[in-house]
Amino acid sequence: MPNATAAIDGSAVVLSMQGTDAIRIPGRWLRDHGDDAGSIDQVSRQRVVDTFAIPADIAPVELVQTAERLVVTWSDGAETAHSRAELVALATSRRSPRPVTGRPFNISADLALWESPPEPTLLSATAFTEDGLWRDALADLRNHGWVMFEGAALGRESVEQVGSRLGYVRHTVFGGIWTLSPSIQDHLDSAYTSFELDVHTDCTYTHDAPGLMVFAQQERDGDGGDTVLVDGFAAARDFAAIQPQAADLLTRFAVKGHYLEPGVHLVSDRPPLRVDSDGVLRQVSFNNYDRAPVLPEEGWVDEVIDAYAAFRAVLMEPGRSLHLPWEPGRVLIFDNWRLLHGRTAYTGARSFLGFYANHEDLESTLRVHGLL
Ligand SMILES: [Fe+2]
Structure with a gap:
């Protein structure tokens, strides 16, 4: 997705590409899924970030975009980095839970x-x-x-x-x-x-x-x-x-x-x-x-x-x-x-x-x- 651009929209980040629907990624999910050293171990890919300490009202405050990467600064002061290609791949394989059955x-x-x-x-x-x-x-x-x-x-x-x-x-x-x-x-x-x-x-x-x-x-x-x-x-x-x-x-x-x-x-x-x-x-x-x-x-x-x-x-x-x-x-x-x-x-x-x-x-x- 070489031409995708990212923008902040409230608590979410929106990726836009020519010819496809925009992809809206909630900040609360994105903050937990960086691929930087503060988010995951760079060799084993085991999680380092404390998922459960992320505030529910987390929001992006600044985006820096390069050709392949997205760096987000968050309202809690953290900074995470993401592969835009991986985000698009994840977005195209979203899962829909079945309806609640009781x-x-x-x-x-x-x-x-x-x-x-x-x-x-x-x-x-x-x-x-x-x-x-x-x-x-x-x-x-x-x-x-x-x-x-x-x-x-x-x-x-x-x-x-x-x-x-x-x-x-x-x-x-x-x-x-x-x-x-x-x-x-x-x-x-x-x-x-x-x-x-x-x-x-x-x-x-x-x-x-x-x-x-x-x-x-x-x-x-x-x-x-x-x-x-x-x-x-x-x-x-x-x-x-x-x-x-x-x-x-x-x-x-x-x-x-x-x-x-x-x-x-x-x-x-x-x-x-x-x-x-x-x-x-x-x-x-x-x-x-x-x-x-x-x-x-x-x-x-x-x-x-x-x-x-x-x-x-x-x-x-x-x-x-x-x-x-x-x-x-x-x-x-x-x-x-x-x-x-x-x-x-x-x-x-x-x-x-x-x-x-x-x-x-x-x-x-x-x-x-x-x-x-
Ligand atoms: Fe174990």
Whole structure:
């Protein structure tokens, strides 16, 4: 779109091109979708800007245009830069949510949803080899979405044992069984750092996000670094109770995720609240770090942003997050389709072995043990 010109129109920016309709881009969306270093990491393309701190009444105050780029100065003092070609491409693939239908979804009645964290109960890693204890652990995993063991042997062997107990280890761009440590620089993901991570689900950029995550701590020396878990199904239930239309919107509007590193560029999308054809909530997907731009249909921009932020506010409510401290020999298994996970900041050495597994294999294992 070499001849497009941009102009400020109230709180929006309007792109005009010869021979086509003008494209109106709400400022509230545009402010969140810069491609400058203050908006996204320039290598991994993970989000840097704090989406949720952007004022709802944000407005552009100045535009600077070059042949390919648009630089916007905003009413909050920030400056963002944008590719005009990308904006046009996004505008021509706008999404229109289906009409609101009322009751957003049901949740399986046999899950033990938790909105205030239970006191963590750790199980003995002897369950890895004793069938009865393993079945009890699976029942916990099914009911609460997570289970943590202590006393596991260090090294790959016990991790492989858990993998074969759950089905099999899933291979991804991170490998099969991976090592997670800030000293590992093989991948660009924020998981390989030591700062605090907001709660999220992994792999919003894969069509079939792993249903299970397994972490086995190998080394610990320093402070902090608790894993933080939130029951996304409980949060979705509570969100739907107070904002049914916003919750319904999040069952219909697909949010895009991406992952980039040299030689890899994964992209997928799905609604944050994925509901099956029977109206049952099957999966929560939420990762603002890995979110990629999608421009809602005009008239839906505020609704989508508000719904996404409102669900995030429920996820972040005090008292909803379960903190699990670590020590070597502890092994955590959790459902990446139901729970969100984060991490407190930490100091010192902290390393894990871990892997992903498929949700259908968890379901298979539960069926085999008469738990589903
Ligand atoms: Fe993660």
